[in-house]
Amino acid sequence: MSPLVDHILVALLIVGALAFFARRFFSKKKSCGSGCCDVGKPKIGR
């Protein structure tokens, strides 16, 4: 395998890992997570 292919593959893997975290970090929050609060849920008396 040529060093170029090697470098490209390594770079791709690192960028992929970074992208994985970036996607998680910026994913939209849907609720406070406690489950008790009603953010993002249809309200009862709407």
Place this chain on the structure above:
Amino acid sequence: MSGEVLSSLAAGERGRVVGFDLPPEQQQRLLEMGLTTGVEFQIIRYAPLGDPLDLKVRGYHLSIRKREASCIRVARL
């Protein structure tokens, strides 16, 4: 009969719920677990460290702390 609360009963004793001196949310939860006014219960035991207690009501075992139990007015049977 006057002034008796659930936590003043010893293990093995029976009683009947007369009323509550608890915040509404806590009272609601106790009611929904079947500890309603007029229901009969038996104190089965206190935990090894003296708190909480295990009481039998409506045929099952429910455990609550002395703190809340001291706010439940009862009549000893």
Place this chain on the structure above:
Amino acid sequence: MTTLVQQAETVRQVAIAGNPNCGKSTIFNALTGMRQKVGNYPGVTVEKKTGRFFGSHGETMSLLDLPGSYSLQVRSPDEAVARDVLLGRLPDTPRPDVIIAVVDASNLERNLYLVAQLLDLQLPVVVALNMVDLAEQNGCVIDVAALREKLGVPVIPMIATKGVGFIELKQALSCDPLPKPAVCVPMPEVIETEARALAEKLDISSDIAFPEALLLLALHDRALAELAHEREIIDATLAAQRRIRDVDLDPMSAQVDARYAWIQKVCHAAVSKPGDHSVSISDRIDGVLTHRFLGWAAFLGAMALMFFCIFTVAQYPMDWLDGACTGLANWVGSKLPASDLRSLLTDGAIAGVGRVVVFLPQILILYFFLGVLEDSGYMARAAFIMDRLMSRVGLHGKSFIPLLSSFACAIPGVMATRTIENRKDRLVTILVAPLMSCSARLPVYALMIAVLIPAANALQKAGIMLCMYLLGIIAAFVMAWLFKRTLLKSETPMLLLELPPYRMPSLQTVALRMWERSGIFLRRAGTVILALSILLWALATYPKPSDPNASPADALAHSIAGKMGHALEPAIRPLGFDWKIGIGLIGSFAAREVFVSTMSIVYNVESSDKENIEPLRDTMRNELRADGRQVFTPLVCIGLMVFYVLAMQCISTVAVVRRETNSWTWPLFQIGYMTALAWLGAFAVFQGGRLLGFQ
């Protein structure tokens, strides 16, 4: 395409509801077998278990396992989900076509309370009268026909653990059309009238308006404001509540009393109980297991057995897994020429994921024990026994189980906090759970003890380990106490704990739970841990030294991680740590046990496996500072151990806390406070020890 859509529409949506401990999961597992999947409701961390099964005509049905709940009035995230699904308030979960209401026949009155609420929902209900054998053992005879008539819905007597009643249950579910409940629980007239009037004002489908109005009427100020956001509705509810109070009724307790009065009538007609109050087997077992002295002995015995298995029995499969990972890395290494890619795959990805995967046997054993303890009913007793101690720091008996699990691994510990009702208490438990010494700290302790006392005997080793475990426990309790008084100030929560009768744990339930959990664990290892291992590898590899023949130690010193170690030195010098230890701390930021392998790279020691730490130990002991003093003095060794007791240093836990709290705030705060605590701990050891004249 159209046929597919039609098919999806005709699949009957069945939801299974019931109190905790009524055998709900046994029925769910028996119906679906392995055709089930576990996910999460979007935005909340309540588990969503769904599955498929076949009705009595062979038609496919979809089954949704609702979290166990005592009432539609919500107290925990779990119960909120059950309520919202049944009211059709969750956007991506369709309102079910029929509810299986599982009822424990041996505890009929309390179990019927939820059924009484379900009957109001205007959905077809099938009552699964489970554990009829247990009821009979207790001398309780249930007239099923009378119960069916009084409840106005089909009632199927079942013994789920023995497979009895499933054919009849499926027949009832396959009925077309499904009958709606014929009976509604009678409410006091004024409540009925006010609820109808309030229901008119709610702009939602008329089916669910009435039960929602009933829920609203029973709520008090704060809870009401949370549920009904519109001022208009809140005002209307408050006005209605005032009118009910005017006729000397409490809007909340009148509803509960009315339901229990109705339940008593139902039971009076359908259940005949002998008058005697004989002591059941379960009560007799309780006499021992919650006994003042025997109870503690049984409790400590159970814990000791569990940890013995986690730390000794699990060692064999862990060694095999470790060997398999090494084998895989060697195989990949042999197939690729020496290059960065090979290093990334073997030293980064495979080694990184492997280090986490080796803990799978411990996690499986932990879940086996937790499953058996939970299913047998002992877990509630453990909470009963421990509650007094937990309430001292303002926590709940229920916080005990997550903290206990954290001794094996903080990940299952954090996930086990889901049963805690109060959000603040749940957060406090999550925040302190990683202070419990998990098994990943063991390799670090082992190395540092070896450096501290090279010829330590078993007793010395065990003694030092025990001190570290105790330090973690004390720190967790102190921090919980502190958080409860400051940041997450709230009253000590009320304890309301059901002590279910003891029963033989179902192996199927336990095995399915282990299967499910290991799936979640492995998925995490394959995603977050994999990505992270690659990034850490990059940090420790780039930029490369200009001399291609530089030793691994020089290469590491030249890399970003090495530079970070240098940059870190001023911060850790007061702890007696030098920059090489700094590299170890940074390298192990993602996983504590990486400290050992990072140190072996730093010190250029070839063989560095867990079994054979002697070469590394000797190198570390002989390491000198510029001025000729030893680096690893006893104070530094103890300080490092204390640091690892208190520091977060586990990215998997960060990821799971992020998921469980659905925010970055809490995991970041947790990293911050634990690192500060670790720094202070090591500082106190090093500087305090020097003041006292130690080395």
